[in-house]
Amino acid sequence: MADVKILVLVGSLRAASLNRQLAEVAAESAPAGVSLQLFDRLGELPFYNEDVDGEGVAEPVQALRLAAEEADAALVVTPEYNGSIPGVLKNAIDWLSRPFGNGALKGKPLAVVGTALGQYGGVWGHDETRKSFGIAGPRVIEDVKLSVPAKVFDGKHPRENADVVQQVREVVEKLVAEVS
Incomplete structure (x- = not known):
């Protein structure tokens, strides 16, 4: 199989967010031939407005769409708000x-x-995210799920939790297996 490029979107803008750290774990533990590329500019996107969507759309939107076009798959790592x-x-x-x-x-x-932070690790937010993306066009892999309660990390980086690292690696492997 040729190299696989995965676009990573993180739903938290905080630099020290646990979700950003989970995205780092995904990139660090990805199998050979798989690259995860974080699009780190979600905070720069203007609110969606069909009146400004077209030729001359804002540069961050162009960059997001180009990153998505170039990707073979996407991994969304997000908290629940x-x-x-x-x-x-x-x-x-x-x-x-x-x-x-x-x-x-x-x-x-x-x-x-x-x-x-909740006891279910963001299950509701993750379900809503899958639903919204499913309507938006990607092929959401419904059986690839990982919602980790933040208390599991006990203030440490997720890479220090071997079980979580293994679960994240399995998510990436399953996602890669879906690339045709």
């Missing part, structure tokens, strides 16, 4: 869903994982 999708991630989904029916991730495999 108030039981749902963080606004910055929902905005990215809206930009990636256009043009409707032919967005940059159309048909590409996508998995959603992450961590959150």
Whole structure:
């Protein structure tokens, strides 16, 4: 199989976010021939507005769409905000869903994982993220799930938890297996 490129979107803007750290673990533990590329500019995207979507769309939107087009798959690593999708991630989904029916991730495999403070590790937010992306065009891999309660990390980087590192690696491997 040729090298596989996975676009990584992190639903938290905080530099020290546990979800960003999980994304780092995914990149560090990826199998040979697989590269994970974090799109680190979600905070720069303007709110989606169809009136400004077209020729001359903002440069961060162009960069996001290009990164999505060049990727073979996508991994979304996100917290849960108030039981749902963080606004910055929902905005990215809206930009990636256009043009409707032919967005940059159309048909590409996508998995959603992450961590959150609640006892279920963000399950509701992850389910909502999968639902929204499923409507937006990617092929959401429903059986690839990982929602880790933040208390598991006990203030340490996720890479220090061997079980989590293994689970993240398995997610990446399953996602790669879905690339055709």
